[in-house]
Structures are given as C-alpha cells and as structure tokens.
Amino acid sequence: SKEDFNLAAIYVSDAQYNRNVYFDTLPQAVRLYMLYNHWALKVLLYFFMLVNLSLAIFEDPAVYPLPIWATMLVEILCLLIFTIRLIHYAKVILRDKFWKDPKNICIIVILTLTLVDMIIYGALKAANYYGVRWSRVLRPLLLVNVTEGRQLRRAFRSIRNALPQIFYVFLLFMFSILIFSLMALKLLGKRGLTNINGTPYFTSYLEIMFDLYVLVTTANSPDVMMPAYNANFFFAVFFIVYILINTYIFMSVFLAVVYNSYKKYLKEEVRQLVRAKRHKMVRAFGVLQEQREEGGEPVVTQASWNQLVRLVQPNLSNAHRELLWSVSDDKNQGAIGKVAFVQLADLLNIEIITIKSRPHPLQSLCPSLYQSAPSKLLCQLVQHRAFVMVYDLIILVNAVFIGLDEENPMIANSEWVFLALYILEILLKLYVFEPRVFFSKHSFWNCLSTSQIISTRFDTIIVISALIATIINSVMKSSSHFSSRQILDIVFILRVLRLIRVVDSIKRFRIIINTLIRIGPAILTFGQLIIVVYYIFAMVGMELFKGKVTFYEQSSTDPAKAYCGNPLLNGTDFAKLNYCKNNFNNVVSSFILLVELTVVNQWHDILYSGFATVTHISARIFFVLFHIIVVIVILNIFVAFVLEAFFVEY
C-alpha cells in the first residue's frame, strides 16, 4: 500500500542521512515525520535560531539598541516556533521515547527557564529595578539540542570523551606549574629585582603562578624573563627548561591525548552509524518484502523497489535508477534479497557523474560554421595547455597591476583590459564546451577534481561580479564624480579574489586544496561549536565587564580617551596599546575580543592590565577558564581533526 511505501521510504531516507529518530510507524505519524524532515521547516527553524541568537545585538548592551518590548516580542515568537517544532516532534515519535530523550528535556527546560527569566526581567524593568537576562547563556544550547544538531552533538561528545584523559594531563601540568612557581619564588623572590615598571619582581606566589601560566601560552615571553635574565645569565636556563617542559612537551602531550581519544571515538561512532543504518534498511526491507515462492527467501521486486526509490529521491533520472537496480540485482532475477537491498542507502549517496557527449548547441544551429577549419582550430587552441598558461601569465601581470597605484589613469584603465580578457576567456570556453556542461555540477576539464569544479563556478561568478561592480563604480564616478567607498572595496576584493585561480593550475596545490575543501563541512560543525562556547562566554563577559571600558572615536578630543574612559586604566598597557575597543560593551566586540583571546597573544595585557584593573583580580578566572576550554581543549580537537582528515585524504 501507499502507506507501506511511505514508511519504507522514510526508513531509507533516515539511513541515507544518518538520522536516528525512533518515529511512530502509524501512517499519520509517518506523514507527520515526512513533513518534519521537510527542508523548508529546517530552514525556518535555523532562521529563527539565528534570529534568537542575534537578539543579543539589540538587547542591552546593544550594538543597535531596541526597546525591551520589541526584542521580547521577537524572542517570544522564536520560543513559539521552537515549541511548535518540539510539539511536532512529540507527535512524530513514541511518547516514552520522547520523555526518555535528554535533548527534548533540555529544550523544554531551556524554553521554560527563558520564559521565566523574561517575565522576571520584564517585571524588574517595569518597576525600574536592575535585572540580568541570565537565560541568554542558554540560547546557543538550543543549537546543540535540536534534532538537526547531530554533528554538533557528536563534536561535544568527542570532547566529553577526551575529558578524562585531558584531566589527568592537566593535573600533572598544573603540578608542574606549581613546582616551578615555588622554585621561582625561592630563587628570584628575595633578590630585590624589579619589573620594568618598578614593581617588585616574582615576590607573590599567586602572581608567579599566573605569570608562568601565561608563559605557557608564550604571551609574556621574553618580558617575564627579562628582569631575572638581566640580573644573571643562569636564570634564563630556568625559564628555558620551563618552556621546554610546559610549552613544548605538555602542549604536545595535550594534543596527543586529545588526538588519541578523538581517533578511538571516531572509530566507535562510525561503527555505530553503520549498525544503525543497517538496522533501518532491514526495517525498510521488512515492510516491502514478499515471498515469490513457497518457503523461499523474502525479496523485494523491481516494481516495489522502483516505487520506493522514486519516493526517496524523486529527482533521480530513470537512467540513474536503472543503473542502481542493475548494480543491486546483479544476477538479473527481477527481485533482490535482504543483503542487496540493505546497500541501497549507500548507493543513493554515491554521486554518479554522467558525462554525455552532447553536441554543442552551435553545432545544431549552424553546423557548417562550427565545423569549419578556423572554428576547429579555435577549439583546439582553447583546449591546449598553453591557453591555461597564457591566462596564468595574464593573472600574474594583473597581480602586479593591482599592487600599483590605482590613481594612475593608465593603471585604472588597464582594469578594463583585464576584465575584457577574463570575459573573453569565459566566452571562448562557452564556445568550445557545451554550456550545460560548463555550468553543470561537473567541470569541463579532463581532470574532474572537486577543487576544479568549484573553482570554475567560482571564477565565473567572481569575474561577472567584478564586471558588474566595476561598471557600477564607473557609472557612479562619471555621473556624480563621486565613487562609493563600499563599492570600491567590493571591486578591490573581487579583483584580488580573481587571482586565486592561478593556484588551480598546479596539480600539487590542487591536492592540498581538495583536502581543505573536503574538510570544509566539518569545519562548519566546529564553527557552530565555537559559536556556542563564544556566545556563552560573551553573555557572561558582558554582564561582568560591560561599560567598564569605553572606546572613543579617532576624532574625539575627550581627555578620557587616553585611559579608555576609566581613570583606573591611566598608564596601564591596555590604555597605552590603545586597546579600548577590545571590550565587552556589546556582543560583536565581545566576540572579537574572544577571538583575540583564542589567538592568545597579548591576552594577559587585555585581561590583566585591562579587565582585572577595572574590576577585580579574580577576573583572571574568567580568562584562564576561557583559555583552558577553548585553546587547550577545543583548538586541540580542531587540530586533531585536521590532522586526521589530512591523513585520510592526502
């Protein structure tokens, strides 16, 4: 029946996309589940997720302030959408499964807490009291707990798995810092040395520990060593041994431990995924199976199989479907058993490149012209390797011209020549190659590498965008003698991006870039993970540090500009280095500050002479915690991931 096919199709589709949902098999629930998986609903969910996260831009402390009622209204709308989505999910899966799944409980708790927080905050604000929107730290957790956040949950699980191992190395690492700090206190504390600003050097145990922790990140090297080194050559040995052990050996051990547990976990995950996939395919088979002869093996007939595949992937061409069937039914029996059927999910995931030698449309339009000797010669020329090399040379010349001063009219006009050359290239290729092949998913070159496919489309888009932007810019310039800075910026960026394609001509580079492109999707998962962690730290950081530091525009003449509007900062490195814009005054600058802390350099200046000065010395805890979580744990997982990807691909 149609319902059976629907059920089987949903099993196959779940197997294909590694979904692991224990949905109800009643026909109505199956239909609901198909709706639940519709791409439009997913896009809608992620759109409102983004809106919900973006509210931080408009809430106090805001980049663009909006009244509280406006942001609250939008937030309630978001909560409503999330609730509807959750109810939809509850209708799809079995009741006991729903309540046993921690991620559903998490969503309910987050939504409830957010609502409670909004009511309290609204009431406090209405009564003109001070309120904290503490539930904002929960927002990114929704990203992790929605059904679609599978990859993200996997990334968090792989971190959780590495934690016990990391913990022991971390303890040993802290012990090493403690021992070295004790030694530094005893060796250097009583020598009456002073820092560069005249304060006593290495006299407090806690200060030493913190300074040595910062030294592990190399951020205060060699400054932390200089007073001791100036006093005596031999103290440098102490610091060199410290760096060798703690920066080089311990940090490598962290990476080794993270990488090791990551690899183990990955293997286990893959094994589970394969098992779950098989399980679903067996269920799909169970729905569609029939017995052709008494006592024989159950099979799925070609007719059922065709109907199923049409349901699962409606846009699959007939030829492609027939090919898949002939692979499954290799003995040509008109039906397949369980073993062959189970492979379907993987078969559907294989991309089949069909290169059809379709004739060029010009050939059918005016064959005599297209087949003439000069036309054929042109085709040969364009397909020749020298054609690519000539264009590589043009790109290099273009690079030099971009580097020169664009105020010079000769240089400015040369841009039109280069644009014309690039357009000519596209036209020539369109003449030689079949346009549908040119713009299709697959490249027209002989070597069908991912990077080339992407680069061809990328090239065309860049060149055409550059053309449009340059024309707009010239029109504006000639009509009003005024050229928009934004458009000019875009023109420049596009012009420089055009140069990237030269990389594609060198095979070795293509291998590296292919690998990078293939790990792209997984880097996006890491991007989500980082955003979750950053968002939480940004929310906490904004509550702790907002308004403590003020940025004054370049043009401002306020004397407070010299100390970022906070007299406590007078004369600190933070003010001297002009770091006033590194603050927690809104969510955007918080994020940029957190990136700077991830990069680690100068973080002690930001935190110590900056935020610890304007608040309290314990503010360091916030920054050290951030360092441990983001740099020691997450960045190492990221490196482990890139390493593993390269070993597999390269």
Next chain:
Amino acid sequence: SKEDFNLAAIYVSDAQYNRNVYFDTLPQAVRLYMLYNHWALKVLLYFFMLVNLSLAIFEDPAVYPLPIWATMLVEILCLLIFTIRLIHYAKVILRDKFWKDPKNICIIVILTLTLVDMIIYGALKAANYYGVRWSRVLRPLLLVNVTEGRQLRRAFRSIRNALPQIFYVFLLFMFSILIFSLMALKLLGKRGLTNINGTPYFTSYLEIMFDLYVLVTTANSPDVMMPAYNANFFFAVFFIVYILINTYIFMSVFLAVVYNSYKKYLKEEVRQLVRAKRHKMVRAFGVLQEQREEGGEPVVTQASWNQLVRLVQPNLSNAHRELLWSVSDDKNQGAIGKVAFVQLADLLNIEIITIKSRPHPLQSLCPSLYQSAPSKLLCQLVQHRAFVMVYDLIILVNAVFIGLDEENPMIANSEWVFLALYILEILLKLYVFEPRVFFSKHSFWNCLSTSQIISTRFDTIIVISALIATIINSVMKSSSHFSSRQILDIVFILRVLRLIRVVDSIKRFRIIINTLIRIGPAILTFGQLIIVVYYIFAMVGMELFKGKVTFYEQSSTDPAKAYCGNPLLNGTDFAKLNYCKNNFNNVVSSFILLVELTVVNQWHDILYSGFATVTHISARIFFVLFHIIVVIVILNIFVAFVLEAFFVEY
C-alpha cells in the same frame, strides 16, 4: 680460530647496536675496528667535540675573552683528534668504501676549510686587518658527520624527506599571504589610518606582507588589527578570516604534512635497519658455521655460540647466557641453524629482570631480632599503602612550608624536621628491603615501572643532596653569619625537587611520566639537532649583529642605558621593553635570543624595532629564515615525534 670469533663478535655487536660500517675483514682491521668502537675513544671524541663547540665562548665576541693563540691552539688540538679518529676509521674500512661515503668527505672538507680559515684569520689578525672566522659555522656539522652521529643523521634525513611536501604547502601559504596583503593594501592603505606611533598604517606592500607573516605567528595580535578595527568593526572580519586560514588551518596542515612524511619515513628506516641487522647476523653465522653431517644444514655449536656471546657481552651472567641458549636451541640439539642464530642480536638486547628473593643482610646477621614480632610489624607497616599516603601528606605539608617565608625561625627549623622524616623513610626502606634491590637497577615496589625505578634513585639522591647542602649552609651560616647565595639556591631547588615524588603515587600520572621518560633519549637527539641549527645561526648572527646593542648593568647610570648604547634605538619598543640583553654579543646571549625567537612571542619587536633598526631592514631575512627552519620545520617534526611516541606507548 680466535680471529673468526672476533669477526663474528663484531658482526653481532654491530647488529646489536645498529652500526652500519663496512669494515675490512682482515684480522688486523677487525682488531682496529674493535678498538674504534671502544667507549673510551667515543667519549674522548665527544669531549673534544664539546671543547671545539665551546671555543665560541672564548673567541671574539667572547663571554670570557682569551687570546687568539690560546683558542687556536685548542682548536688545532681538536682538529688533530678528529683527524686521528678519521685516519683510524680509514684503516678500519675498505679504501673504496671510505671514499664513497659522503660523511667522510664532509669531515675532510670541514677540517681542511677550518685549517685554511684559521691560517687566513691568523695572518689577517697578525697584520691587524679585519677578519671573520667563517669556518665556525662548520663546527656543529662534525657532530652530524662522525660515525656515532647515526641518530642525528636520521633526524636530518627525516627532515630532508619532509621538505618537498612542506615546500608545496609553504608555497601555497606564501601565496595566501600575498593575496591577503594585496587585499589589505587595497582595503586599508588609502584610508589614512595611522599606527599607534603615528606612522601611516598598511601603506607599503612589503610592510604589510611582513606584518601579516608575523600575524601568522600571532606575535603582533591584536596590535596589527587595532587601527583598522578602531576605524570600523568590519575590518576585524578580514583579520579573523586571515588568522583562521593562515594560523589555524595552514599551521595544522604543516604539522599534518610533516607528521605524515615522518611516519612513512620511520617505517622505511625501521625496515632497512631490520634488513641490515639480519644481513650482519647471517655473515656472523657464515664465519662460525660448521656442518655436523654430510649434506646437512650448516649449524653453530653450543661451544662456539658460548665463546661468541662471551666475547660480545663479557659481563653477561652464566645463567642469563644459558637462558638465551635454551631459547635459541628450543629442540635441545646442541647446535642451532641460521634462523635461530639470527635472533641473537635481538635476544641480547632484551633486558631480563632477575628478581632474586635474597634474604635481608640483617636477617643473616641477627635473625632473632629481624624475625621478632615488632620488626615484622614494622616491615608490614612500611610496605602498607598507608605508609606511602602518610609520606605524600608530609610532602604536601612540606610544600606549604616551602611557600611560606623562610625568614621566620619556626619555618627555617621545620626544614630539619622534614629532612629527618625523609631520611627516616630511606632508612626504613633500607631496613625492610634488601639494599642491593633498593639501589639496583630495579625498584623494590611490586610494580616495576620505569618511572618508579628512576624516581626511587632520584628521591634518594635528592634527599641526600638536600641533607648535605642544608648542613653546609647551616655550618657556613653559624660559622661566619653569612650564607652563600649559590648554596642557598641549591638548597631551595633540591627542597622543591623533593616534592616531585608525590606524582609517583598516582598511577595515571605514572603512565604519562613513563612515556615521557621513554621518549627522553630521542629528545636528546632533537637537542643535538637544535644545537646544530642554533650554533650555525648564532655564528652568523654574531658576525652580523655583534656590538650593535649593549647591555648596561642595573646599577649603571650611563644615559646610553635607556637606548641600549645605540642612539638609533632611542624610543623604540626594543629599548622601552628593556630588551638590551637580547643581543648577539656573545654565544650564550645569542643562544638565549634564539630560544626567544623559537618561542616566537615578541620576535617582531626584537628583530624589527631592534636589529633591523640598528642595521638594515633586510635583517628581517635572517629572522624569518630562522622562523621557517626552526618553528615551521623542526618544531613540527618534534611535535610529530612526541605524538607518534604517545600513540605507541600510551
């Protein structure tokens, strides 16, 4: 004959220690080769190698200046020793093998060039001309080219093998920097922004490229971004994308590429070593083989085998040798064939731990006392886990006491209590465990881990040294009311080192530390490698930058102190940060400066506002080259090595 046994013994010994020398098999050459492998000659060679390298301390620019004739005399002595060693080697191996081996040619070239340089330099100095001792950069190359430098050569080979791969990634990386620089120039160069010191921001292409290269090392983050970020939020995005691609992705790719080629190379090396070992053992077998029956397989008899093993390893106990034979001759035939014989080299390398339950000497001296109930109770107590825990607690209390102020007499005297407690522990253990076991290679604990073996001996040495140092210190204090700063330092260091043993009580820590100890020897090879590279850079750096920057003692009142004795440095970061002692004025400070450059932080301040200011902008080339060679190549090999070691051991 005796000569045959000598020859076979040398083959086995070569196989055992992975020596790969094609020595002459004439009896006289074999005897010379045995002498050549004598440990005393190797120690002598390395001693003179060290002397030769240390000459840099006494040569201009010197830490402790010596007259030219003195250093030259020592150098000639060193050259003589190296020449004798080389002649010895030439006598040992076949003539054509000698001249075909590039490392011998290298040594001859180095020695000749050094002699030529010394003569030229001596003549120039005698005539009061300016001379450069350029051959000093060749000195560390001797370390690589002597026969004993096998491990070091292997390390260099593994670097050479990784180079082609690194090269392509490096090109792509440089291309990425070029593109980003071009974009930065176009986006930021015309905006009239200024750096913190008022100079124009991002207007010169070369400056931008250099600044962005430094940003990859994170050393100028976030300063390089601040002017643009202060002008507009969105420019931060440019820098974040740059850091993501170049610092995170490219640096991970470098590690991946280095690690990948390191692993491949390691496998190939191991395969070759095994092949060479087998080949040598087959030759040894060929020398000693005899045929017991007509047409039978050739064998080696037990008598020959015994004589051979006695020659190869004279200090092997009879029991151990018999055990090895019974393993080889498992069918008990009194002779072994080729297959069994070939294993000998590996068998000899296996350490066999023989734990003999020898009675405690006190038991034989006064059995009644040692066997009495209180004595037995004491033994039980000491062997109990609680004993270890009590001492861990004592160590922790000790740690707190060390942290407190030692001027306080109560605290100062508590040191005696702790020393007494530690001595008591050693005495108790000596009472309970057999002393030879206690001090032997193997620990007395049940769990015979490497770290415990080392820690037991380490403990005992530290505690006894601390006792001696504390006594000397007290004697000096009471006799002259003056305590030597050096001895006090040693006392403090020993006191803190005593605390390390607490780590040993936690099993998880022991695993990590065992791994670290096991990779120790290989880290020494890396140490040599780093010294070779540092030495070359130090020699070149000293010629380029010596005397350009002067360090003034803390007590100096010279106004030139504020700008390190070079007016060009007036107002630069280098002078402001008090980096005057970071200079190339002698080999020790050069080495410390190179360590600082390896750590990377602030290196742009050292090189740019320091050495480029006092010399020429092209001085950057020296520093960037150092960064590429040491940080991108060698440090990554080091990390790859630690990772691999951890995956194997952990």
